[in-house]
Amino acid sequence: MSTLLPASAARVQLLVKPGCHLCEDAAATVAQVCGARGEAWEAVDGAAHPDLLERFVDEVPVLFVDGVQRDFWRVDPARLGRLLDAPRP
Numbered sequence: 001m002s003t004l005l006p007a008s009a010a011r012v013q014l015l016v017k018p019g020c021h022l023c024e025d026a027a028a029t030v031a032q033v034c035g036a037r038g039e040a041w042e043a044v045d046g047a048a049h050p051d052l053l054e055r056f057v058d059e060v061p062v063l064f065v066d067g068v069q070r071d072f073w074r075v076d077p078a079r080l081g082r083l084l085d086a087p088r089p
Contacts (some may be wrong), residue, residue, distance in 0.1 A: 004052065005044060005064060011084070012041035014075075015052055016063040022073055026061040029075040037084050 004014050013028050016023035029032055034041040046053035046060060056062045059072035065083045 001081055004055070005067065006049065008044075010040040011025075011045050011066060012080075015044045015046055015049075015056055015060060015064070015066045017053060017060050018045040020060060023061040025064065026073075027074045029077050030063065030080065032078050032085065033080045037081075039084055040069065067084040073077060 005015075012030060012034055014023075014026055016027065023043075030041050033039075046056075053060070056072070058071065061072065061075070062069060063071040063075050065080070065082070066089060070083060072078065
């Protein structure tokens, strides 16, 4: 997994920031897609990780799958589903 993100057992991580309506929408999409597949995911609070928030300030929310940045601003549920259905790298 990428050293950018905090260590996690979750395959999917979503970098979010407080008060972000796009983050709320992205989290709902991630929860739905991951829930349908029994896949763990977690929200990474940018406020608790200012270095991440600074790096991705113009892209939040940012979706990571297996430590690789895959989407930002809006999460495409079909794309996320395909990524999760594919064999792990």
